[in-house]
Amino acid sequence: MSIPSSTAPVAFIAAQNVAKGVGVQPPESRLAVIPLHQIDPGRHLLIAGPTASGKSALALAVARRQGGLIVNADALQVWSCWRVLTARPSPADEAAVPHALYGHVAPGTAYSVGDWLREVAGLLDRRLIVVGGTGLYLTALTQGLAHVPPVPPAIRAEGDARLAAEGGLARMAAALDPATRARIDTRNPARVQRAWEVLTATGRGLADWQADTPPPLIGPEDGQRILVTADRDWLADRIARRFDAMMRQGALDEARAMLPFWDPARQWARAIGAPELVAHLRGEIDLPTATERAIIATRQYAKAQRIWFRGRMRDWRPVQADAKSTAPD
Template identity: 50%
Template sequence: MTNHNFINQISSETPILISGQTASGKSQLALQIAEKKDCVIVNADAIQVFKNWRILTARPSISDEAVATHMLYGHIAAQIEYSVGHWLRDVQKILSIYPNPIIVGGTGLYFSSLTNGLIDIPDIPAQIRLEAKNRIQSEGFENLIAEIDPETSKKIDKNNPMRIQRAWEVMKATGRGLASWHRETPKPILELKNCKKILVDGDASIVNNRISSRFDQMLDNGLLEEASKNFSTWDEKNPSSKAIGAKELMAFLNDDISMEQLKEEVIVATRKYAKRQRTWFRSKMKSWIKLN
């Protein structure tokens, strides 16, 4: 079936979810559907929310945004934390106005939280995060594990440092274990059975080639100029600094690496990320319609 025929068969009377690894073509598919069905497009990529990296994060271009309404792209300042909870609340507001949007992106946690529900744990105070970090550095993880409630301790992966730290922080901040919070998971904002679900599952070799050519295109489109605008205010602790290629661009502008090294490091890192995405999507989205 051609893309044209597939798009014609899609109803605009239900929400459309489109996911897939980076450089798979999911954004182009979303734009084609939006143009044909007159739908708004909602971002489901955790890095494309930041306003300071349009080119690096492959956000839709200005010309793309002229074709269809795009929402939750580039609306967050570089230094602001934007959690999955923030995203869900924003999506819920959009759904109250546009009940059948196209939601597209590569952040699996966004989709799983949207369709499975997300526990609304209060934000962890900065001083507790700092205390956890300092204790891990001075004591390791064993003492933190001992202070986690027994029910949560049995369930978390003790080989995953981030899970241990998160469980300890929640216990410290709220006085309740993660397991207790999980029992109160609310109903999902959208149920999968009521959505059109599309997974753009590209061949690995094709995606890898696209990643390479896309980075060259980013450079042609002004990536170094974009990086230069971020250089004076660069802080690796900013949430937006997690964008793949951001720290490498700063290293290049600081004359720490060559252009050849920059290209190689960013392309390799992006391909590794695409592989992780591919593995996750194939495991978690088995019921989704697969396109390549």
Template identity: 45%
Template sequence: MSAAPNHTKPILIAGPTASGKSALAMAIAEHARGEIINADSMQVYRELRVLSARPSVEEEARVPHALYGFVPAGEAYSAGRFVRDAAAAIARARSAGRRPVIVGGTGLYFKALIEGLSPIPAIAADVRDYWRRAGEERGAGALHSELLRVDPVMAERLAPTDTQRIVRALEVIQSTGRSLAEWQSLRGEPVIEEPETVRLAVSGDRAELHARADARFDRMMREGALDEARALSALQLDPDLPAMRAIGVRPLLRLARGEIGEDEARELAKAETRQYIKRQETWLKRNMISWEPVTTKETASSLRDIFSFIQR
């Protein structure tokens, strides 16, 4: 079977935070009659519009958007669930005659889309509940020691403070009798084959990205980031839930409790963002070598080149 022409292929846009990938996705979606599908692990959360830099209401009205702000912060959204939700969103976009434009900064989500996830069997509810309660009651350190005993390979891979991943490794080995490392070595079914996509990797000068991220956080503060963090705190959620570990949440909660001043909270949040940018850039360099590079400084002429590339 011959490959589909570019103008019918889903467009994947990845890049570090503050790189301008969302604006590029909007321009492409408007040009190519597309539907924007989220591939950012924090932008799925309903309570994190400001702190996750989700598209505004006005932007969402300009072109169809999917998988934004539809998960309550009390849930731990996973790559497995993303794969199912993204597959459905891609199918809906295509049935409506719209080209899927999948954009985000979560490299694992893109990897899951085009390579598939390991075929780990469903975990029995009683096993899952047991280890999640153990995580709350015994703490990450004790569970990491237990993991070291039953699955030293995974224990070596995980930080002793990473409760969520330690719990996952323990529930998998108890439920299946096999290490999560073994399951992760098995490839699953991709949602879309990599050759059947157009892949753009947005990047930029490190100093420029930092400056853009700093300016964006200052804008978030003006737009109500502190109130959003307070509202999240009022839900009294498990601090290890992904939404509670979103960039900026912890410094702002410390600010809300009076433990630090606003200037320190801003600097801590900006430092978190810079560290995150570094991790994202490392992922891009290691995993997205074949993606078409796009720089953050786009001109009208370079946008025309991009539009031409995606239509060829």
């Protein structure tokens, strides 16, 4: 595959997703520049970063110049019911270069990181540009994922009941095998319940299952890893402006369309901002309050992403999204 110019830079606008037809990305004059010759077109490219940091713009720029299939690694962008609210690539972007695993899962369908990995495995005959902010997806892709058997619904229901009981979290943590208990955050209810369910269902601790993790689909020798980073205040401002743009472009209409089916326990209902917009549509809060709470929730989500990246993706190459540039607006 030929490169148009071995020294031409790939610049991505951290606050504008190049050709996003829905216009959810506000203009910005700061650029992060990566020399194109530093990106090998013969190897997969993995791009991670917090929400609103400009990952999709970089992926699109590279795909236009080098070719490749852009593959979604955002657990919220898989749902068919959300395009604007999750800042999925626009139809124009998808027409410009090939995209995969965006908006392909119907609400109500169970979908896991294991499902995502299996779908990615079926695409490996092409050069992939994997882009997203779901740390679990990206670490599973590059470090492997243990094949833990599914937990029966009855055990999951029992886990829910135990956790909800007074002192349930501490009792569930105490019931874990020592190796698993030492490895997980015992203050995290979801992690503790998951480990308890696996142990109860299989008689084998989660740490033991994880010890049998198969090789990753894309190891260090197969893919280049870029981690988009940004100043917290810069990103917070961008998140606020982007959500305002989402509201102008139909985010509330998306929430209204899903209102008859709303169930906060469903995976698709975890889209950032959706609970707040639904609360407004139900008359529980006014629209300015819903917008403010959605922006706060997005900032909290970005913080959680950064914590994951710092803790588990230290070997990824950092690229600063808010680097100063003299480029015009």
